[in-house]
Amino acid sequence: MDTALIDRLRADLTAARYTVDALGALWGSEADAALERANRLPAIRALAGGQAPRATLATLFVLGMPVSTAAAGSAFPELELAGAQELGLVTVRDDHVVALIDLRPYDFLDAQGAGSWWIASDLGELATGRALRTDHVLGVGGASLTLSGLLLPDPVDSVLDLGTGCGIQALHASRWAARVIATDISERALEFARLTAALNGIGNIEFRLGSLFEPVAGERFDRIVSNPPFVITPRTSGVPAYEYRDGGMVGDALVEAVVTGAREHLAPGGIAQLLGNWEYRAAPAGQGTDGLQRALGWADAAALDAWIIERDRQDPAQYAETWIRDGGTHPGSEEFERLCGAWLDDFAARGVTGVGFGYVLLRHPGRAQSVAPEHARLRRTERLDAPLGRGTAGLGEHFSTAVAAHDWQAPRTDAEVLAARLRVAGDVTEERSHWPGEADPSVLVLRQGGGFRRDIRVGTELAAIVGACDGELPLGAIITAVAQLLDLDAAELKRSTVAEVRELLVDGFLLLEVGG
Ligand SMILES: C[S@@+](CC[C@H](N)C(=O)[O-])C[C@H]1O[C@@H](n2cnc3c(N)ncnc32)[C@H](O)[C@@H]1O
Known part of the structure; x- marks a missing residue:
């Protein structure tokens, strides 16, 4: 260069x-x-x-x-x-x-502040007027922004960006990592990513050619980030295999390979973050049908801690339509119906009833001396109800706090949690719905304005407890006061609410007061 x-x-x-x-x-x-x-x-x-x-x-x-x-x-x-x-x-x-080539400016805001780069990639369909080449190198797309917004911004020594494409995740990682290894199966992608890094004066990224973890055999990283080619594609002749989105495996096996392969390449305590699809399957005897649980099963099989969040779920026809359109073939044409048939046949062969999309966070269980006891391991799945709006910018910090909150509360006894000082997060509001004419609300919802924008239905007691968490009094004292106010048994109220408070902490509705 x-x-x-x-x-x-x-x-x-x-x-x-x-x-x-x-x-x-x-x-x-x-x-x-x-x-x-x-x-x-x-x-x-x-x-x-x-x-x-x-x-x-x-x-x-x-x-x-x-x-x-x-x-x-x-x-x-x-x-x-x-x-x-x-x-x-x-x-x-x-x-x-x-x-x-496509060469355009790109702005971002992360935990270290605002910045801008120029990003080089292949020209898209809009510019060429033609369907994409199968070796097309994508620029920054919606999924790229989703993942980059989710990345935990805590400083680390080493990061692996698997499937770097135009290099966008590696560029982001270069801001909080001392060194980044960016890999891709596509030499053309690496050329674009090298040009982008050099043009933006970023010198701590090393680029390597190869499939999956081959280019980093025997190496471990503090972080792995990957927006892998997770799109489920029929292995039928005549169905284009786009390198940028399709890893060439059957069903969701590529995502499974990235999840299980991460175990050998994470340093103790290291974290992997990726996007993925997982199939929901009709039940053959003895196998789970729930896609989110299948994804969790991959992490379990690799003995990795996991937090897997499903953002969307599509039925087979919706999924096929999305990705056939993405390749430049539009509904109504013969070609569209031929491709759709191939997708539906492929799904039917495995009994696929739906496809989930979401965010996967994996963690190596830790240094030998500090492995968390089994009950305190991070092992969560959830489905998001509300759309995240225009993006995930800033979610990385929220996610990092949430993981820390999990790690704080999981090994602690209820008595220890009750002794802590908690504060309600600044983005939490309470919404009350009343039947017409009724004084008492029939539904109480705590709503998260930032983060993953969760809504949680709560009872009057829990809403009162959360509202009183101002970082001053220990949680136990607040629950005692609320019990007195509502004429309830304080010990019973503590027993019945502490598990919910733990969840509110991990979900970021409540924050641990420093020194609390
Ligand atoms: C969805 S793109 C992601 C690009 C970029 N990281 C981003 O976030 O926008 C997936 C990338 O994985 C690469 N890829 C495909 N198969 C691969 C494999 N077996 N091993 C490594 N990378 C692969 C593709 O060339 C493509 O650049």
């Missing part, structure tokens, strides 16, 4: 103020929103052939439209057109310059 050319490219992008905000200002919020819906026309109209460097760069690398050689020359005053060609960014066709 020619670092001198990359330095010049960086200088040109900086001089042109090729940033998310500046592009938004260039074509406006409506065109921005249209681009997200895969409609580039409003942006093309807004630019209306503008020749300023920023407009030229956006025309080439975001909209995938040709520009004149003169305009391209002015957009690359340092790199020059020849340098842009040498770096493989553009080519000249019929007196016009066309982009060979």
